Amino acid sequence: MVKLDRIEHTITVPEGTNATISDAGDVTIKGPKGSLSRTFESTFIELFKEGDDLVVRVDLPRRKQRALAGTWNAHLNNMIKGVNDGFTYNLKAFYSHFPMTLAVKGDTFTVNNYFGERVPRTAKILSDVSVKVSNKTEITVSGIDKELVGQTAANIERCTTVKNRDRRVFQDGIYLLNKE
Numbered sequence: 001m002v003k004l005d006r007i008e009h010t011i012t013v014p015e016g017t018n019a020t021i022s023d024a025g026d027v028t029i030k031g032p033k034g035s036l037s038r039t040f041e042s043t044f045i046e047l048f049k050e051g052d053d054l055v056v057r058v059d060l061p062r063r064k065q066r067a068l069a070g071t072w073n074a075h076l077n078n079m080i081k082g083v084n085d086g087f088t089y090n091l092k093a094f095y096s097h098f099p100m101t102l103a104v105k106g107d108t109f110t111v112n113n114y115f116g117e118r119v120p121r122t123a124k125i126l127s128d129v130s131v132k133v134s135n136k137t138e139i140t141v142s143g144i145d146k147e148l149v150g151q152t153a154a155n156i157e158r159c160t161t162v163k164n165r166d167r168r169v170f171q172d173g174i175y176l177l178n179k180e
Helices: 063-084 146-158
Strands: 006-011 018-021 026-031 034-039 045-050 053-059 087-094 101-105 108-112 121-124 129-134 138-143 173-179
Touching (some): 063 146, 101 129, 121 146, 129 146
Antiparallel strands (some): 018 026, 026 034, 045 053, 108 121, 129 138
């Protein structure tokens, strides 16, 4: 197998977006929608600014080092996309007999009357994420941090899991339609 001498990822920072790197490895990206910061620590991967671009570089990489450099590249690209465009997940509630009622109360998402249950099911909404219910069945989860938006959407989807029934027959629940 051929050993590569250097892996280098260049992340272009668009106009109107500012990226700063501290000595401790904290990267802060500011854009029109807000600001995100994250710590990148490694003894073998270099992260630095070259002009307006961010560069992730590793010399003589092993397999895990190469994978970590790609992960850092993806995280930085997601941060830049988040502060410029944001992330939106669209979910929809499906039911056959018992109509569910969906509500957002502070940092809690509540599902009432799921399969006729008397106790409401709840899901946690993480910080800096907005959740909106429209047309009684459509849910929009949006924010600038991809991980927080995705985890909130997963929490909402998971709160309506079918228990003690055949999932092929009882398909009621909240499901992810698309991501933007």
